[in-house]
Amino acid sequence: MSAPADHPASSVDTAPEIADDIKTTTCYMCACRCGIRVHLKNGAVRHIDGNPAHPVNRGVICAKGASGIMQQHSPARLTKPLLRVGPRGAGEFREIEWSEALDIAATWLGDIRRRAPRELAFFSGRDQSQSFTGWWAQQFGTVNYAAHGGFCSVNMAAAGLYSIGGSFWEFGEPDWTHTRYFLLFGVAEDHASNPIKIGLGQLKSRPDAKFVSVNPVRTGYSAIADEWVGIRPGTDGLFVAALINELLAADKVDWASLARYTNAAWLVIDEPGTATHGLIARDAHDQPLCVDARTGALVSAGSADLEPRFVGRVELADGRHAAPAFEGFARRFLDPQFEPAAVAARCGIEAGTIRRIAAEIAEVAFERTVTLDIPWTDAWGRHHAQMTGRPVSMHAMRGISAHANGFHTCRLIHALQMLLGTIDVPGGFRYKPPFPRPIPPAGSPATGSAPGQPLTRMPLGFPRGPEYLLTDADGTPERLDHAFSWEYPLALHGMLHTVIHNAWKGDPYPIDTLFLYMANMAWNSSMDIPATIRQLTDRREDGEYRIPHLIYSDAYYSETVPYADLVLPDTTYLERWDCISLLDRPISDANGAADAIRQPVLTPDRDVRPFQDVLLELGARLHLPGMTNDDGTPRYPGGYSDYLRHHVRANDVGPLAGWRGADGGATFRGAANEDQLERYIEHGCFFRAALPPSLRYFRHSNQPYLEYAQQAGWIGAAQHIPLELYSETLQKFRLAAEGHGELQPPDALRARIATNFDPLPLWQPLAPDDSTFPLHALTQRPMHMYHSWGSQNAWLRQLTTRNALYVHPDTARRAGLADGDWTWIISASGRVKAQIKTMHGVNPDTVWTWNAIGKRSGAWGLAPDAPEARQGFLLNHLIPIHVGATGRASVNADPLTGQAAWFDLKVRLEKCGVDEPEVSAPVFATLPARGPARTAVLRRGLALKGEPTGREAREHHEYLGGSAQAGDDEEAS
Amino acid sequence: MTMLPQTTAKKLGLVIDLDTCVGCHACATSCKQWNDAGHSAPLTDTDPYGAAPDGVWFNRVHSYEVQTAHGSKTVNFPKSCLHCDNAPCVTVCPTGASFKRVEDGIVLVDADKCIGCKLCSWACPYGAREYDATDGVMKKCTLCVDRIYNENLDAAARVPACVAACPTGARSFGDLGDPASGVSALVRARGGYDLMPEQGCAPVNQYLPPRAVTPLVQQPLSRHAGGIESALLRWIDRVLS
Numbered sequence A: 001m002s003a004p005a006d007h008p009a010s011s012v013d014t015a016p017e018i019a020d021d022i023k024t025t026t027c028y029m030c031a032c033r034c035g036i037r038v039h040l041k042n043g044a045v046r047h048i049d050g051n052p053a054h055p056v057n058r059g060v061i062c063a064k065g066a067s068g069i070m071q072q073h074s075p076a077r078l079t080k081p082l083l084r085v086g087p088r089g090a091g092e093f094r095e096i097e098w099s100e101a102l103d104i105a106a107t108w109l110g111d112i113r114r115r116a117p118r119e120l121a122f123f124s125g126r127d128q129s130q131s132f133t134g135w136w137a138q139q140f141g142t143v144n145y146a147a148h149g150g151f152c153s154v155n156m157a158a159a160g161l162y163s164i165g166g167s168f169w170e171f172g173e174p175d176w177t178h179t180r181y182f183l184l185f186g187v188a189e190d191h192a193s194n195p196i197k198i199g200l201g202q203l204k205s206r207p208d209a210k211f212v213s214v215n216p217v218r219t220g221y222s223a224i225a226d227e228w229v230g231i232r233p234g235t236d237g238l239f240v241a242a243l244i245n246e247l248l249a250a251d252k253v254d255w256a257s258l259a260r261y262t263n264a265a266w267l268v269i270d271e272p273g274t275a276t277h278g279l280i281a282r283d284a285h286d287q288p289l290c291v292d293a294r295t296g297a298l299v300s301a302g303s304a305d306l307e308p309r310f311v312g313r314v315e316l317a318d319g320r321h322a323a324p325a326f327e328g329f330a331r332r333f334l335d336p337q338f339e340p341a342a343v344a345a346r347c348g349i350e351a352g353t354i355r356r357i358a359a360e361i362a363e364v365a366f367e368r369t370v371t372l373d374i375p376w377t378d379a380w381g382r383h384h385a386q387m388t389g390r391p392v393s394m395h396a397m398r399g400i401s402a403h404a405n406g407f408h409t410c411r412l413i414h415a416l417q418m419l420l421g422t423i424d425v426p427g428g429f430r431y432k433p434p435f436p437r438p439i440p441p442a443g444s445p446a447t448g449s450a451p452g453q454p455l456t457r458m459p460l461g462f463p464r465g466p467e468y469l470l471t472d473a474d475g476t477p478e479r480l481d482h483a484f485s486w487e488y489p490l491a492l493h494g495m496l497h498t499v500i501h502n503a504w505k506g507d508p509y510p511i512d513t514l515f516l517y518m519a520n521m522a523w524n525s526s527m528d529i530p531a532t533i534r535q536l537t538d539r540r541e542d543g544e545y546r547i548p549h550l551i552y553s554d555a556y557y558s559e560t561v562p563y564a565d566l567v568l569p570d571t572t573y574l575e576r577w578d579c580i581s582l583l584d585r586p587i588s589d590a591n592g593a594a595d596a597i598r599q600p601v602l603t604p605d606r607d608v609r610p611f612q613d614v615l616l617e618l619g620a621r622l623h624l625p626g627m628t629n630d631d632g633t634p635r636y637p638g639g640y641s642d643y644l645r646h647h648v649r650a651n652d653v654g655p656l657a658g659w660r661g662a663d664g665g666a667t668f669r670g671a672a673n674e675d676q677l678e679r680y681i682e683h684g685c686f687f688r689a690a691l692p693p694s695l696r697y698f699r700h701s702n703q704p705y706l707e708y709a710q711q712a713g714w715i716g717a718a719q720h721i722p723l724e725l726y727s728e729t730l731q732k733f734r735l736a737a738e739g740h741g742e743l744q745p746p747d748a749l750r751a752r753i754a755t756n757f758d759p760l761p762l763w764q765p766l767a768p769d770d771s772t773f774p775l776h777a778l779t780q781r782p783m784h785m786y787h788s789w790g791s792q793n794a795w796l797r798q799l800t801t802r803n804a805l806y807v808h809p810d811t812a813r814r815a816g817l818a819d820g821d822w823t824w825i826i827s828a829s830g831r832v833k834a835q836i837k838t839m840h841g842v843n844p845d846t847v848w849t850w851n852a853i854g855k856r857s858g859a860w861g862l863a864p865d866a867p868e869a870r871q872g873f874l875l876n877h878l879i880p881i882h883v884g885a886t887g888r889a890s891v892n893a894d895p896l897t898g899q900a901a902w903f904d905l906k907v908r909l910e911k912c913g914v915d916e917p918e919v920s921a922p923v924f925a926t927l928p929a930r931g932p933a934r935t936a937v938l939r940r941g942l943a944l945k946g947e948p949t950g951r952e953a954r955e956h957h958e959y960l961g962g963s964a965q966a967g968d969d970e971e972a973s
Numbered sequence B: 001m002t003m004l005p006q007t008t009a010k011k012l013g014l015v016i017d018l019d020t021c022v023g024c025h026a027c028a029t030s031c032k033q034w035n036d037a038g039h040s041a042p043l044t045d046t047d048p049y050g051a052a053p054d055g056v057w058f059n060r061v062h063s064y065e066v067q068t069a070h071g072s073k074t075v076n077f078p079k080s081c082l083h084c085d086n087a088p089c090v091t092v093c094p095t096g097a098s099f100k101r102v103e104d105g106i107v108l109v110d111a112d113k114c115i116g117c118k119l120c121s122w123a124c125p126y127g128a129r130e131y132d133a134t135d136g137v138m139k140k141c142t143l144c145v146d147r148i149y150n151e152n153l154d155a156a157a158r159v160p161a162c163v164a165a166c167p168t169g170a171r172s173f174g175d176l177g178d179p180a181s182g183v184s185a186l187v188r189a190r191g192g193y194d195l196m197p198e199q200g201c202a203p204v205n206q207y208l209p210p211r212a213v214t215p216l217v218q219q220p221l222s223r224h225a226g227g228i229e230s231a232l233l234r235w236i237d238r239v240l241s
Helices: A098-115 A130-140 A154-161 A193-204 A236-249 A255-261 A325-333 A340-347 A351-367 A406-420 A496-505 A529-537 A611-621 A640-646 A676-682 A703-712 A728-737 A747-756 A809-814 A940-944 B026-036 B119-123 B161-165 B182-190 B227-240
Strands: A021-026 A035-041 A044-050 A082-084 A093-095 A120-124 A172-174 A181-185 A210-214 A227-229 A267-269 A289-291 A298-300 A321-324 A370-372 A387-389 A392-396 A429-431 A513-517 A549-554 A566-569 A578-580 A592-598 A686-690 A775-780 A805-807 A822-827 A830-838 A846-850 A906-911 B012-017 B060-068 B071-079 B098-100 B107-109 B130-132 B137-139 B171-175 B206-208
Touching: A021 A592, A044 A940, A044 B026, A044 B161, A082 A098, A098 A120, A098 A513, A098 A549, A098 A566, A098 A611, A120 A130, A120 A496, A130 A611, A154 A406, A172 A193, A172 A392, A181 A351, A193 A210, A210 A351, A227 A351, A236 A325, A236 A340, A236 A351, A236 A406, A255 A406, A267 A289, A267 A325, A289 A321, A321 A325, A325 B227, A340 A351, A351 A392, A392 A406, A392 A429, A496 A513, A496 A529, A578 A640, A592 A676, A611 A640, A640 A676, A728 A747, A805 A809, A809 A830, A940 B026, B012 B182, B026 B060, B026 B161, B107 B137, B161 B171, B171 B182, B182 B206
Parallel strands: A120 A513, A181 A210, A181 A392, A210 A227, A513 A549, A549 A566, A775 A846, A805 A830, B012 B206
Antiparallel strands: A021 A035, A035 A044, A082 A093, A082 A566, A172 A429, A267 A321, A289 A298, A370 A387, A578 A592, A592 A686, A775 A906, A805 A846, A822 A830, A822 A906, B012 B171, B060 B071, B098 B107, B130 B137
């Protein structure tokens, strides 16, 4: 026998050299924006780990982040600008120099700008520089700009911003430290990747906290929930309505919070058929009115010691009648149709479960309050010694937003929060600065593209009534995507999913150039991919493409690249400057405002340029205001980093909030600072201004916080932000639809507007059950590929190279299917072939699969016979862009926000015949290969193995899970 | 045959909380990334962009369903070498390449002695060994022996890469041979258990089972009868009283 003595300790090198340099930057493997440390050896990346000091991830890293280095090895990386030489879609290109590429783009865009700037449609996908790209569109003068929010999560953003002045995900988070009941609705795996995982880990370690996941599928987060509620898709609003019904019937309502912080007690004019019906009754000073419960008199809602009545119709001074908003709310939700027993079958949840959850929520909210010994001052100047909260928190995401009833479903969740008094309280939902904002936020969408002129404001905004819509006199949309028209009045994030169709159709007008950035619109980012491809390649009678020019910028050879006329190759995230700005999608947490940068860690080994640099250069060539000096020279010759340092907007606000002012001593507002980026780099590439504990809760009504926010430039006035259980803004649109006011919708849209612009939260059933297509079909991304470009990543693709359709065993049996069988998935608009896997953890009326695993053969540098192309599949082919009647307002979307209704898909399963090949379908023609030959063996790390340094072994130290991730929340308690 | 040490000074190992693991694979890719350039570098990948991509991974996460008394449950199960006290992979090794360190109990492979016979992978009941066909040697989890003692890293990073990465805090690391250690206390508190104890391997790594969930309430809310009309009366009274 060999003895253990053969292996003395010294034979194992416990102290190899690791890195000769460590650089911090911000991850971009998904949208989460964690801080990372890139460990470099001889200029190459040895490994990437989480930055322990960073507020987003506190040192942890996810599967994608730890695989970022493999993006640098991807054979899909584009290497040089490309000019199309064959027909669109054939993938035949000529490599060109940047000078030629920029000449071509500047020629096309210059012609457009002189003629009609709106003929440029500039849409970005997973862009994290929207305050910059939107500004660029403004300077160019086109209203046709947006990013991908319209097909992602605008229902969450819109419902939140029009109800509570903030929203889930990026604008808010649960109070992980103090919550005792956490309801997670429809969260696709890993949206807000590490913060949610860190938070769930914290919750799971606390015996006094319960985590309930409401989700048709039990994977990932739902797998560790203390209770999984396998709801039927699209019925979350009905489930929440039943919870509200149960709470109202038991008087489990936080009356004080409703009175003080919401508009529940405000009087709503009750004069049906008149022009003021449904508007808030106001006094001579334009202050909302309430009824004083002690005297019965009409009083201003703003009075400090308000004790209002919540029900009871009254007569106003002018003889009109009015009733508190809450009365309408209660009338609606105490209706027997919302009793738990009445909704159980439709939701797929037993009535007893709904009743128990309502009782648990009430128990935690009203019997297990959390009190922090932190004094604070409210908006009425009253001092409070403590902060007391009802520790029920909620979070929701794609599963709520990607339905046509998503806006109102999300509003229902916010209504439940308001009823319980859990908005920005200890243990509840918390805003992340710069939220809350006034409801709705300031700023309206830009209108009026004119030749050679910039827009007067940013393209996207927040309509506060019909007068802010972008339509001409007959109701025709001003924007190509029809956002902010009568069709989709609250399409706050634009509607990327309609752009290709509308550009092809010339609806409402033809465009010249479609300019896309990081949006895989010829594949998994479009509904009905075959139709999209036809529209991209369709020609007019004169032989020209119906979409004459298509410019595309991306770092990788995606399925969309072959459809571009001009390809501008982008860098990877490790090769660029970037800015995660408070002006668009900041990295703030509830306890502090924060922003971040990316710095170039690696030098590109290809002839590629950061997209933002290219935009600035194009802007200078086009002499766009803001990008050009008076003498015609470029304003930012140093590219995007030059812009980040020197660009200043109104009120001395710039892209970055930290180290402003000439000496770097100013925060949020101040002059440009020459050394600002250096300060960021010294501080780990992020900036965070921690809020003092007294400013961390009740911020809709916390006077010192509101003043802080005003000074920071986040809100116009330091005024109380009443939460809107009742939305007068929505009612203004409804009144227009009912024939009031100068601006009214086209007749064809009156009923649609009147129905959907209900000022109260509304349960809207989706299409009635159809026995032809009885099953809901959903997708989600696996956590290791969420929001990422993972299929060309050599490590991530080993985790998932193909996808199956997951089916409940009972459902499979009814369809004659067994685990492993191949099936046709059939919708009203198409069919897809796939292999099934059975699982119990799925709602029986639902099938689902991992999204965006299926790839088109030949794309992404993968072998044409890669499993992604042979066995992988997408459900996109089954999802129509338009539903119901043809013509206006028929997009498969939420009728208020235009949010793409990906999850309204209904299908049936038909077992494949024995003679059908076990390959997914439909099959698209293989794209021609690009890039270097695929390597047969990867042995990246061999050259990076560290030499021994001979340093003595240090004592090991213990690590208890979760210990390193505790934030500064405890400062507050 | 290779001998195991009679005892080890420490029993360094992992405690993995199955009640908290969401199956995100952060541990798996962080492990891959570190060890690709680590003690056993590289962790070769073959056909990385082709029809049958494969690679060496020291840590893999399996997700599956189990049936329990309360219905089915989804389990995310990360698996790596358990650094067993009675490691059959060591005793089966014909060359002495597989060994268990006396000082900390970590099971390693000496690549210079490994002949790639794969007996160890047959002997391991957990399937934790990884053969690198390109190098022709067996590789495996080193418990990041080149991290945990390594003064070239900052102190906080001197834990296994999988542990440092884990976003939910489902992974802990320490001396399971020391009853006073935090990890030992965690195992006691949570009822940590040996994986497949019937195999007699005496694994050092421990798994924590799901916590019991106790009901928050015994009764549903008591509803007032009478719907909205009764509520309106009630609420008018409430505010007036």
